[in-house]
Amino acid sequence: MNVQHQVSDELLLDYASGNLSEGWSLAVATHLALCPQARRRLQAMEGAAGALFDKISVSEKATDTDWDKMKAKLSGSRTAGQAISRPSQSEGVIPEPLRSYLGGDVSSLKWKALGRGAYQIRIDTADPDTQVRLLRIPAGKPVPEHTHDGRELTLVLAGSFHDGQDLFARGDLEEADGSLLHTPTATEGEDCICLAVTERPLKFSSWVVRMIQPILKI
Amino acid sequence: MIRRRMSGVTPNMSLTVSISARTCHNEQQAANRPRARVQLGQRMKRTDLTTPEHELSPADLSKLLTRVGQQRDVDAFETLFRHYGPRVRSFMAMKTRDTQLAEELMQETMMAVWNKAMQFDPARGNVSAWIFTIARNQRIDAFRRKRPMFDENDPAFVKDDIPPADLELEERQDAELLRKAMETLPPEQLDVLKRAFFDEASHSTIAQDMGIPLGTVKSRIRLAFEKLRSTLEAVR
Numbered sequence: 528m529n530v531q532h533q534v535s536d537e538l539l540l541d542y543a544s545g546n547l548s549e550g551w552s553l554a555v556a557t558h559l560a561l562c563p564q565a566r567r568r569l570q571a572m573e574g575a576a577g578a579l580f581d582k583i584s585v586s587e588k589a590t591d592t593d594w595d596k597m598k599a600k601l602s603g604s605r606t607a608g609q610a611i612s613r614p615s616q617s618e619g620v621i622p623e624p625l626r627s628y629l630g631g632d633v634s635s636l637k638w639k640a641l642g643r644g645a646y647q648i649r650i651d652t653a654d655p656d657t658q659v660r661l662l663r664i665p666a667g668k669p670v671p672e673h674t675h676d677g678r679e680l681t682l683v684l685a686g687s688f689h690d691g692q693d694l695f696a697r698g699d700l701e702e703a704d705g706s707l708l709h710t711p712t713a714t715e716g717e718d719c720i721c722l723a724v725t726e727r728p729l730k731f732s733s734w735v736v737r738m739i740q741p742i743l744k745i
Numbered sequence: 746m747i748r749r750r751m752s753g754v755t756p757n758m759s760l761t762v763s764i765s766a767r768t769c770h771n772e773q774q775a776a777n778r779p780r781a782r783v784q785l786g787q788r789m790k791r792t793d794l795t796t797p798e799h800e801l802s803p804a805d806l807s808k809l810l811t812r813v814g815q816q817r818d819v820d821a822f823e824t825l826f827r828h829y830g831p832r833v834r835s836f837m838a839m840k841t842r843d844t845q846l847a848e849e850l851m852q853e854t855m856m857a858v859w860n861k862a863m864q865f866d867p868a869r870g871n872v873s874a875w876i877f878t879i880a881r882n883q884r885i886d887a888f889r890r891k892r893p894m895f896d897e898n899d900p901a902f903v904k905d906d907i908p909p910a911d912l913e914l915e916e917r918q919d920a921e922l923l924r925k926a927m928e929t930l931p932p933e934q935l936d937v938l939k940r941a942f943f944d945e946a947s948h949s950t951i952a953q954d955m956g957i958p959l960g961t962v963k964s965r966i967r968l969a970f971e972k973l974r975s976t977l978e979a980v981r
Contacts, residue, residue, distance in 0.1 A: 535967075536970045536971075537948060537963050537966050537967070540941055540966055540970075541941075541947075541948075543942075544941045544942045544945060545882070545884060545885045545892060545945060546941065546945050546946070546947060547892070548890070549892070552891070552892050552893050553893045556892075556893045556894050556895050557893075557895070559895050560899065560901070560902050560903065561903050562903065563904065563905035563906070563907075566895075566905070567905070568974070570874075570919075571919070571923070571970070571973060571974060571977060573871075573874045573877060574871050574874045574919055574920065574923040575923060575938060575942075575969075575970075575973060576878075576881075576942045577871050577872075577874030577875070577876070577877045577920070577923075578873065578874075578923050578924045578927045579927070579938065579942055579943070580836065580874075580876065580877045580880075581832075581873050581924070583835050583943075584835070585832060585835060586831075587831060587834075588827070588831055589826060589830040589831050593826075593830060594826060594827065594830075597830075597852060597855055597856075598819070598823070600852070600856055601819065601822070601856075601859055617899065617900040617901050619900060619901050622895065622896075622899055622901035623895060623896040623899040623901070624894060624896065625893075626899075626901070628893075652891070
């Protein structure tokens with residue numbers, strides 16, 4: 528089955544250029560693992576970068592000294608063969624790189640209740656600007672706690688959800704920004720497991736602001 | 746002569762344990778006699794490919810990198826180094842603005858090219874794109890950032906359903922086609938792509954620097970890649 532909602536060119540370019548921070552990249556890379564078409568687009572972008580690379584104006588040529596320095600390092604180096612990756616046990620639901628962040632596939636996950644039958648797992652990254660969570664939404668129910676500012680990426684791993692007219696199923700990536708008012712709802716029949724990456728909420732130091740923050744939804 | 750004999754021994758790199766053992770063996774040989782081997786190599790320049798001044802086509806570059814990967818050919822690597830080293834150094838200097846650091850990152854990138862050369866699949870053709878990805882990853886590491894990547898050997902990875910043989914042919918054409926297609930892009934679109942790839946600039950920084958709205962940056966990105974993709978698809 529083909530992925531219907533692929534990553535946008537703008538976001539994919541950020542990933543291709545190495546300009547996307549860890550949290551967002553985790554969603555994009557996991558989407559790429561599930562979407563061969565998007566990988567071909569990534570490849571075209573890297574090809575474009577290669578073509579630009581060939582055209583870089585070179586101010587200084589490589590001197591013999593440069594080469595001697597390089598050559599001296601070669602003999603001492605170890606050859607990297609095919610990387611032997613030992614991925615955590617796969618049940619075919621959660622692909623890499625996400626599975627390693629979670630430490631296992633669906634049956635080994637330790638969910639925390641969010642109320643109303645929904646569950647979440649917080650995923651640690653070194654990225655201070657994003658909040659990364661795995662969500663499990665009961666069939667037929669809306670995504671809970673759904674207020675956010677700024678960008679939000681949602682990647683479906685199991686089941687599906689509706690958002691307005693659009694259906695998002697396994698591999699589909701939804702990109703939303705703060706201006707979009709939406710109420711994603713899990714499709715009847717199967718719980719929906721998705722990866723949600725949002726901008727980390729601002730932490731206000733004043734307790735007054737902290738108290739009214741949920742009311743004002745800021 | 747030594748090299749001839751060695752390349753005769755070097756097996757075609759597929760992925761079994763016995764082969765990597767033999768590679769180790771070759772490496773050791775090279776390490777034991779680095780001087781003799783290099784001197785020999787200089788006298789033994791066999792083709793135009795190992796002459797640095799030669800204008801290198803994508804196919805030449807692919808052959809050279811394959812030779813580095815399969816035969817640990819130091820002469821082929823020297824040609825690649827002289828071609829890409831200065832480009833990698835300029836690429837690094839654009840972001841770091843630090844000559845010393847750019848030099849170090851260039852050396853590390855080229856070292857990684859030497860070490861990973863056997864992972865390069867000549868059927869997939871595009872050496873410049875491959876070296877760009879290595880340079881990009883070195884730059885990310887240097888700033889201690891992380892960029893999660895998919896793993897093609899992961900059982901949950903969804904493979905492309907295009908037969909590998911067709912894909913190979915397509916991708917071999919792509920390098921040359923992309924190069925030509927890039928030349929047809931309007932300068933303002935090319936400018937946005939350059940800033941994104943080389944300066945690692947965010948879209949809002951690009952908008953600010955160029956004095957244009959953010960929406961315009963995004964539409965230029967979309968237009969550029971639509972054009973590139975339609976050029977690639979037109980020949981398929």
